[in-house]
Amino acid sequence: MLRPEDYLTGEPAWCPGCGNFAIRKALSQALAELSLPPHRVVVCSGIGQAAKMPHYIQSNGFNGLHGRALPAALGIRAANTDLTLIVESGDGDSYGEGGNHFIHNIRRNPNLAHFVHNNQVYGLTKGQASPTSQMGMVTGTQTEGVLAPPLNPLALALVMGAGFVARCFSGEAEHLKETMKAAITFPGYALVDILHPCVSFNKVNTFKWYRDRVFLLDDHDASNWQSALEAARQWGERIPLGIFYRVPRPTFESAVPALQGKPLAGQPFNPASLSRVQEEFL
Amino acid sequence: MEVNVLIGGAAGQGMETVMHMLGKALAREGYLFIATKDYMSRVRGGHNFSRLRIAAERPWSPVDTADILVAMNAETYRLHEKNLGRDGRILFDPARFSLPEEEGRGLPVPFEELAREAGDPIMANSVAVGALWALLDLNLDRLPGIIEESFRGKEEVIRGNIAALEKGYREAASRCENCFAMPPAGTGKLMYIDGNQVLGMAALASGCRFFAAYPMTPATGIMTYLAGKSTAHGLVVEQAEDEIAAINMALGASYGGVRSMTATSGGGFSLMVEGLSLAGMTETPLVVTVAMRPGPATGLPTRTEQGDLDFVLKAGHGEFPRAVLSATTHEDAFFRLNKAFELADRYQAPVLFLSDQNFADTHRSLEPFDFSRLGHNRCLAEAADVEKPYKRYRYREDGISPRLLPGTLPGEVVLVDSDEHDERGNIIEDAKTRRAMMDKRLKKDALLAAEMDEPGVYGPGEGDYLLLGWGSTYGVLREAVDLLGREGLKGTLLHFSDLWPLPKTRLGDLFPRAGKTFCAENNATGQFAALIRRETGLQVDHNILKYDGRPFFPEEIAAEVKKHAAT
Numbered sequence: 021m022l023r024p025e026d027y028l029t030g031e032p033a034w035c036p037g038c039g040n041f042a043i044r045k046a047l048s049q050a051l052a053e054l055s056l057p058p059h060r061v062v063v064c065s066g067i068g069q070a071a072k073m074p075h076y077i078q079s080n081g082f083n084g085l086h087g088r089a090l091p092a093a094l095g096i097r098a099a100n101t102d103l104t105l106i107v108e109s110g111d112g113d114s115y116g117e118g119g120n121h122f123i124h125n126i127r128r129n130p131n132l133a134h135f136v137h138n139n140q141v142y143g144l145t146k147g148q149a150s151p152t153s154q155m156g157m158v159t160g161t162q163t164e165g166v167l168a169p170p171l172n173p174l175a176l177a178l179v180m181g182a183g184f185v186a187r188c189f190s191g192e193a194e195h196l197k198e199t200m201k202a203a204i205t206f207p208g209y210a211l212v213d214i215l216h217p218c219v220s221f222n223k224v225n226t227f228k229w230y231r232d233r234v235f236l237l238d239d240h241d242a243s244n245w246q247s248a249l250e251a252a253r254q255w256g257e258r259i260p261l262g263i264f265y266r267v268p269r270p271t272f273e274s275a276v277p278a279l280q281g282k283p284l285a286g287q288p289f290n291p292a293s294l295s296r297v298q299e300e301f302l
Numbered sequence: 303m304e305v306n307v308l309i310g311g312a313a314g315q316g317m318e319t320v321m322h323m324l325g326k327a328l329a330r331e332g333y334l335f336i337a338t339k340d341y342m343s344r345v346r347g348g349h350n351f352s353r354l355r356i357a358a359e360r361p362w363s364p365v366d367t368a369d370i371l372v373a374m375n376a377e378t379y380r381l382h383e384k385n386l387g388r389d390g391r392i393l394f395d396p397a398r399f400s401l402p403e404e405e406g407r408g409l410p411v412p413f414e415e416l417a418r419e420a421g422d423p424i425m426a427n428s429v430a431v432g433a434l435w436a437l438l439d440l441n442l443d444r445l446p447g448i449i450e451e452s453f454r455g456k457e458e459v460i461r462g463n464i465a466a467l468e469k470g471y472r473e474a475a476s477r478c479e480n481c482f483a484m485p486p487a488g489t490g491k492l493m494y495i496d497g498n499q500v501l502g503m504a505a506l507a508s509g510c511r512f513f514a515a516y517p518m519t520p521a522t523g524i525m526t527y528l529a530g531k532s533t534a535h536g537l538v539v540e541q542a543e544d545e546i547a548a549i550n551m552a553l554g555a556s557y558g559g560v561r562s563m564t565a566t567s568g569g570g571f572s573l574m575v576e577g578l579s580l581a582g583m584t585e586t587p588l589v590v591t592v593a594m595r596p597g598p599a600t601g602l603p604t605r606t607e608q609g610d611l612d613f614v615l616k617a618g619h620g621e622f623p624r625a626v627l628s629a630t631t632h633e634d635a636f637f638r639l640n641k642a643f644e645l646a647d648r649y650q651a652p653v654l655f656l657s658d659q660n661f662a663d664t665h666r667s668l669e670p671f672d673f674s675r676l677g678h679n680r681c682l683a684e685a686a687d688v689e690k691p692y693k694r695y696r697y698r699e700d701g702i703s704p705r706l707l708p709g710t711l712p713g714e715v716v717l718v719d720s721d722e723h724d725e726r727g728n729i730i731e732d733a734k735t736r737r738a739m740m741d742k743r744l745k746k747d748a749l750l751a752a753e754m755d756e757p758g759v760y761g762p763g764e765g766d767y768l769l770l771g772w773g774s775t776y777g778v779l780r781e782a783v784d785l786l787g788r789e790g791l792k793g794t795l796l797h798f799s800d801l802w803p804l805p806k807t808r809l810g811d812l813f814p815r816a817g818k819t820f821c822a823e824n825n826a827t828g829q830f831a832a833l834i835r836r837e838t839g840l841q842v843d844h845n846i847l848k849y850d851g852r853p854f855f856p857e858e859i860a861a862e863v864k865k866h867a868a869t
Contacts, residue, residue, distance in 0.1 A: 030728060059712050064554070067720065074717060075728050080708035081717040082557055083729070084550060085580050091514075091547040095554025095562065096708075098512050098538040103558070103709050124543040277533040278511075284536065285559025285707055289509040291640075291676035297503060297531070298670045301493035302330070 022055055024048040029078040039190035039216025039227075040069060043137055044076055046193055047106075050200035051079075061104045064093040066113040068144050070137035073108035087117025090125040090134070094272070097130045100283040101273050104204060105132040112142050115151040115171050122173075126180040126209060130272040133203040133210045136173065139218040140225045147221035157224050173213050174252035178245065178265060183208045185248060185265040189234045190216035191227060192261060202263060208271045215259070230259070237262035303358045303485040305438065306365055308382055309430075310351035311374025313344055316427035320372075321352050321665070322452070323431050325494040327444045328356065329667040332488030336361045336777075337665040338853070343519070343603040349377050356438075358485035362777035366855050369482060372434055374413075374427070375399070391481060393433055393474070395426070409437070409478055416469040421462035428463045432470030437481045442471050492667040497657060497774075498523025500632045501591060504639035505563050506531050509678045510589075512555035512562035514540040514548040519603045520659035521565040521593035545570035549577030549590065556586050557718060559707040561643055561680075565591035568610045569600065575617040578652055582622025584718040585695070585703070585743065587646035587653075589639070594658040596851045605851030606659035608773060608824040611833070614654045615802055623649070623746040626802035628656040630758065630776035634799055635661065636671050644677045645753060649746045650705055656801070658824070660853040661774035685711045693725040694718060697738065701745030751803035759808065761794035767867045768816030770842060771823070772798040772830050775854055779822055782859035789860075791867060793817070798830075804837045813840050818867045822846040822859055 027048035034040045051061060061079040065071035067086035074081025080103070084092045089107045097105055114122055114136045125134075141159075142148040148161045152173070156165040177185050184206045188196040196214065203210035215234070217227040237260040241247055248265035273279045311317050325337055335356040342348035353364040366385060371392045373379040376399035379392060386392070386407065394401070396410040411433045413426035420429070428449070435445060446464045453459045495503075502524045505513065515525045529539040538555070542548035548564045555562040566574065571592045581588040592614055596607035614626055625645050629635035635657070642653040683704035689696065692714035696703045703725075708716040717727030722739060724730045757770075760780050767786075771779045776797045783795045796812055798805070813819065819842040821831035828845035835841050846862045848854050 057712065058715050060709055062558075062708055072729065074719075078715065080715045081719070081727065082554065082584075083717070083719040083721065083727075084553070084584075085576055085720055088546065088550040088577070088580075091542065091550035092554035092557070094540070095512060095514070095551040095556070096558040097554075098540070098551075099555040099558025099560045099562075100707075100709055120543050121547055124547070276538055278536040278538050281536070283559075284511045284538070286710070287511075287536075289678050291507045291509065291678050292674045294507045294535075295670070295673040297506065297535075298493060301495045301499070302491045302670070 022052045022057065024052045027051050027058065027078045028076070030076045032076050033072065034069060035220050037219040038069070039139060039218070040137060042190040042193055043135070043196065043214055043216060044073065046197040046200055047073070047077060047135070049197045050204060054201055054204060056104050060102070061106065062096055063106050063108055064096060065089050065108045066118060068110040068113045070108055070110035071113055087113055088121065089113065090118060090121040093132050094125065094128065094130050097132060097272065098276070098279065098284065100285045101279055102283050106204065107132055107134045109136060110143070111136060111138040111140065111150040111152045115173055119151070123180060126177055126182045128272045129183065129208045129269060131208055133200070133206070134212065135200065135203070136211070136213050137216055138173070138213050139216050139222055141218045141222040143218050143221055154224060172252065173211070174264060175249060177211045178249050178252055181269065182211055182265070183267055183269045184210035184263070185252065186212045186263040187261050188212055188214045189230055189261055190214060191231055192234065192236070195236060195261060199263060202266070206266065207268050233257060233259045234261050235259070237264070240264070242266040303483065304361065305356045305370070305482050305484060306368045307354040307370045307372065307434065308351055308368035308385055309354070309372040309374070310349065310378030310382055312347050313342065313350050314346040315374050317350055317352065317374070320427045320431050323445065323448050324354065324434065325665050326448050329492040329494035330444060331440070332490055332492055333485070333667060334358070334360050334488065335667050336364055338364045338660070339663040341604050349381065351378065351382065356485060362781045363856055366857065370434065370437055372430055374430065391437065391478065393430065393437065409474065411470060411473045413470070416473060417466050420465035420469055425463050425466040428466035429470035432467035433474035436471045436474035437478055438484055439482065440484065442468065493670055494665060494667055495632065496523065496663060496665045497632060497635060497661040498663070499527050500635050501639055501657065502527025504636045506535060506537070507673055507676055508640045508643040509561050510563050510643065511537045511560035512552060513537065513564065514542045514551035515565050516542050516545050516548055516570055518567045518570045520595055520662040521567050521591065521657070523662060524565045524591060545573035546577065549574040552588055553577060553581055553584070553586050556588055557584070557708070561587070561647070563589040563591065565593065567593050567595050568597050568613065571610070571614070571617065576619070579618035579620055579622065580720055581652040582618060582620065582624065582743070583720055585650040586718065587650055589642045589646050589653050589655060591639070591655045591657055593662045594656060596849065602851040604659065606824060606853050607849060607851065608658055608775070609826070609829070609849070611656065611801070611825070611829040614656060615833070621740070622743055623651050623750055624802065625651065625653045625750045625753070626656060627653065627800050628773035628798070629661070630773070630797055630799050632666050632668055633671065637675060638799055640676045644679060645750065647679065647681045649749055650702060651746055651750070656773060658774050681705065682707060688714065690714065692716070694727045695723060695725045695739065695742070697725060697742060700749065701742045747803060754800040754803055754805040756805045756808045757796045757798040759794060759796055759812070762792065763794050763812060764815040765793040766791050766817040767793035767863055768812055768819045769793060769795045769859070769863065770819065770821040770830070770834070771795065772801060775822060775824065778854045778856050779859060781856035782863065785856050785860040786863055789864070791864060793863070793867070804833060806838055809834065809838055809840060818843045820844045820846055820863055820866070822854065824848055824853065
């Protein structure tokens with residue numbers, strides 16, 4: 021029997037009060053409740069505060085380059101279809117530096133859960149705007165305020181055909197944990213955009229700011245794409261939380277012929293047995 | 303004894319088909335030949351041509367002189383009539399263009415008209431193949447089989463093309479019986495294969511199970527080959543959204559447990575360099591094939607250069623060990639790419655394989671390779687031997703930590719990190735660990751150096767000159783040495799396949815014994831000569847450089863050596 025504390029390791033270097041603590045706790049609970057042993061889980065990340073998660077969750081970890089967690093995860097997925105794969109990253113990592121991969125990963129639809137810690141600001145580089153920062157937010161590098169409207173990751177994911185699209189808030193612990201479990205067990209790419217405060221650098225979207233606005237979506241049909249898009253587009257005075265859309269579609273793994281059998285990793289191989297491949301050139 | 307053919311036409315005239323049919327048929331007859339391709343970066347029009355050299359002994363490079371010019375259009379005649387040797391003939395379609403009145407070497411065969419008679423003027427290229435086959439005085443029996451294979455299931459197309467072949471053959475035979483004496487054929491069937499196919503096959507046979515790339519000339523052929531094998535042989539070939547994704551996918555797959563590779567050209571590799579650095583930091587085995595073309599930027603997309611040596615030697619931020627290999631011949635490339643996979647696994651480091659357009663697109667007729675010489679040593683830790691807790695970066699005397707695959711040992715996890723890290727893979731910032739980890743990784747430099755093959759020696763080891771080269775220029779330089787020998791100038795070729803860490807023993811041996819020293823490279827600044835100087839202090843006397851996007855010819859090298867060797 022695995023307990024949530026079995027998944028906690030290391031000493032997080034996050035600021036006191038950071039929303040990442042709650043997300044880490046929810047992840048440890050989700051993994052324990054799903055009884056996934058640490059050696060069967062890979063947490064893959066890029067760079068940023070959120071991307072430090074592989075160091076704080078007892079599991080296999082691939083802490084790669086900024087923005088490149090999703091491509092690395094696809095490779096891990098191809099090599100071993102038996103592992104549970106989780107991508108942990110922030111709004112800059114996923115939607116800025118890694119924006120192109122975000123789009124194309126949705127098309128591929130590999131079986132992985134993508135938890136984006138979205139605090140609408142850059143933390144590790146100390147307070148610049150992120151792709152999801154509100155217009156007008158003044159920072160050290162956006163001295164006149166953010167000029168461009170924020171990227172809407174959930175609407176983008178829906179339009180691209182993502183099969184699982186959800187929004188959570190780090191202050192809604194139970195909902196976050198349950199959504200994580202649903203994302204991990206969902207067959208295909210599952211995006212969970214997790215709103216959380218950056219206590220050091222985002223003085224606009226504070227814990228209270230989120231708390232005053234978020235509400236759990238009830239009576240929502242997660243198989244209705246149009247309703248999902250409406251929920252994804254709702255932002256401002258009222259911000260809905262929930263699994264907006266959940267409709268599986270064929271996965272990368274189900275489409276690639278080489279991935280239909282046992283995992284590719286660890287299969288025996290003898291080069292001499294391939295000598296026949298030369299015949300086509302004769 | 304040899305015959306040289308130059309076939310030219312516009313893109314879209316079916317030149318590829320012509321060369322495929324000829325090459326396949328000649329290889330099946332056992333002829334030794336080399337076929338190179340000169341093409342423009344466009345899908346229709348322009349001027350493309352191929353050189354085919356058939357010889358009694360293995361031809362090492364194409365030559366500039368042709369015995370037969372197959373001119374599918376007027377431009378081919380205009381550009382290449384100067385290449386014709388004394389008894390050369392021009393095979394052409396008189397309906398397309400006329401030769402000047404004084405031109406006595408023409409052999410008109412109405413390609414399109416005969417093709418129309420056979421059913422469709424589009425089969426003019428089959429008529430041309432048939433006509434050329436007759437000039438080479440070869441038996442027509444071999445060709446129909448190849449047409450049947452190419453158009454399997456399309457009976458009408460097969461019938462039409464065979465009729466077109468026969469018409470071309472008969473027409474040319476009636477005009478020029480026994481025109482050219484062919485060198486003797488070998489006894490068995492040979493493979494007809496190009497450089498990219500060799501590399502693709504080597505990756506497949508090395509156990510590569512994941513390949514991600516973004517299409518880029520001249521590397522795309524590797525991906526095409528592997529994609530064609532993916533279903534039957536259980537490998538994943540993923541076309542990435544960009545080269546950044548490609549290399550990160552390949553690294554993920556390698557971490558996950560399979561041999562993986564990516565391939566690109568200089569521009570794509572520019573996007574990969576952060577990923578290369580990640581391979582160095584995370585000690586993740588990875589093979590990257592870089593098929594060079596002339597830069598900077600988009601450069602000359604379909605042409606050749608050896609201009610990215612310096613770039614791959616230093617690509618990636620930070621200091622980390624790597625190996626850089628290249629290959630002299632198709633056979634060498636087959637086994638050396640396997641060596642790249644072996645080194646990557648053994649030393650948990652990135653290994654770069656440098657190809658170029660000249661190698662990638664050159665076809666040869668070759669004996670099948672001996673697959674039993676290929677290695678597949680993954681060098682993974684045995685679960686039973688793993689010291690617990692497992693630490694991915696555990697310090698060992700030789701710097702090589704036991705490598706475990708994620709998911710294979712209950713209770714133990716595998717953590718890799720792009721940040722500087724401790725033995726467990728956790729992010730650190732303290733000075734002591736940083737130094738220890740840098741030292742650990744850099745120990746691999748000496749280990750890799752010990753794995754490098756010394757350069758091949760062609761010639762007596764001394765003489766009037768020492769000629770240095772690397773990679774795909776081997777054939778040309780070897781022919782240049784032969785040419786010079788026939789003119790009484792004796793010297794030695796020292797040719798490198800393994801480039802980094804630079805093998806130095808033979809350099810040190812042969813340099814003092816040489817008259818003048820030369821280094822021939824397909825680049826503008828003499829990068830390899832400079833590398834030798836940096837690493838050994840040895841300074842070559844003359845750089846022979848070519849950077850117009852075209853490969854060397856033996857005559858060019860020989861002329862340069864002659865000019866300076868005597869002075």
